Amino acid sequence: MKEKVQEAWSKKPLIIGGPCSAETEDQLVSTAQRLAATGKINMLRAGIWKPRTKPGMFEGIGAKGLPWLQKAKALTGLPTTVEVATGKQVEDALNFEVDVLWIGARTTVNPFSVQEVADALRGVDIPVLIKNPINPDLELWSGAVERVARAGIKQIGLIHRGFSSYGNTEYRNAPMWHLAIEMKRRNPDQIIINDPSHICGRRDILQETAQKAIDLDFDGLMIESHIDPDNAWSDAKQQVTPERLAEMLSSIIWRKEDVASAEFHQALEKLRQQINQLDDELMQILGQRMKIAENIGQYKKDNNITILQTNRWNEILERAFKEGERKGLSKDFITKYFDAVHMESINHQKKVLDS
Structure with missing residues (x-):
């Protein structure tokens, strides 16, 4: 599986798909199988722990969902990735052989939390993706990258998921493309993928946002997919079925960075x-x-x-x-x-x- 992970990591475009949240074993496994059947994604994502804005909202199924993710990987052959926010979550994810970890926007914004995750990663050989912080602060994003790098992680990637912005009405999180471009300029050797699901907050503008990211030479996409999006336990409006995701990816114009002419x-x-x-x-x-x-x-x-x-x-x-x-x-x-x-x-x- 390690070779498969490295192949996916180095592939352009890197396409990560899966449900916002793991809800039940059947929901996660079925989504994974249908995604794998499309032949369009390189890696399976699922939210196990979900940081939410208000108490009482669905905060993820927790560690009991990790065996479901492990089963989905065994059945589909897809490498897996989950979000982690604490040292204990890192430990649990590694125990169930999650292949790639990512640090979410609500964690990136807090240097203490990033440091806790980084400390838990010392001595571990695993790729780590880092989402931009909720607020438009490149220094926080850069600081998170530096903390994880100092923990000895060699393969670090970036996820652009938009920023919280006063007065923004079109997007769930304003893309502020110039900030992602600047981060890419500062870190030319790191992959950067786009998360149009969290930028858009609704499925009707997912494709145009994904296309813009590809036009701007992003290295891939992370898009949320669910077998029954309208009845998803979290972020229902921004998820699409595996088949619809495949249609979107087939419609995107995959542009080259250069041409030998x-x-x-x-x-x-x-x-x-x-x-x-x-x-x-x-x-x-x-x-x-x-x-x-x-x-x-x-x-x-x-x-x-x-x-x-x-x-x-x-x-x-x-x-x-x-x-x-x-x-x-x-x-x-x-x-x-x-x-x-x-x-x-x-x-x-x-x-x-x-x-």
Whole structure:
């Protein structure tokens, strides 16, 4: 089985599927068999312990579900993976020969919990996946990776499952793709897979989210699958049947990271040089803009005027929205871009006022 685990780990795409929670032996084994029959997944997942938001919610079947997972592996040949949050859970999972462990978002957010898991992993040769923390904090995510690596774990992977965000309405957890991209940049030698189930929170947008992850060169997907999703004991709205999961995976366009074509690379390099030139010009213009902001700051200082001028800021945004629309730029991008420019301008003016 160890060879199978290594084969799955190194395979691109790595596809992990299975129910949010192990509920009964029949439910878990049947789901595993139907998933295996599709030939589409490399690894079987199941929630054994479930950290929940409120007491009284279903918190997982517990360690008694581990023999069911072991049986499912024996019947299907699929390597298994479960979430662990404590040293005892690590011990129990290893006793029942779970092949890959993952640290969940609610654990990653707590360095004490991550350290407990890391301590339990010392001397163990097993791959470990680490989900991003619930809140958008890359340092916490990086810290969890470092703690597990210091425990001697050689194979560490990342799972992007989105972030809790105030005002987010479309997703269960806002993807904040830029954070996952930055984490991938910081850890180029580690695999990173996407968990569209927890990003979406509903099955109707799973495929488009999974496709975006693949378009962004993620190494695989973790998707929740259940034989009877509507009656699942947890996260019913985001799960799909094994057969529907297979349909989704068949519909995804699996893109390559590169192609061995001199013509392609020459054309791409030419366009990238144009991008580089435009970026240089943008930096020059932004530098000039900040110089003007400093001059404005001096006038405000001389006349004892506040930095923030709300009416002026609203005027800038409205003008930018109109111009951006004509240029094919989204309102969301314009807002984020000008917010960043505005804050930098405020910082420059503040330095002048404080000088």
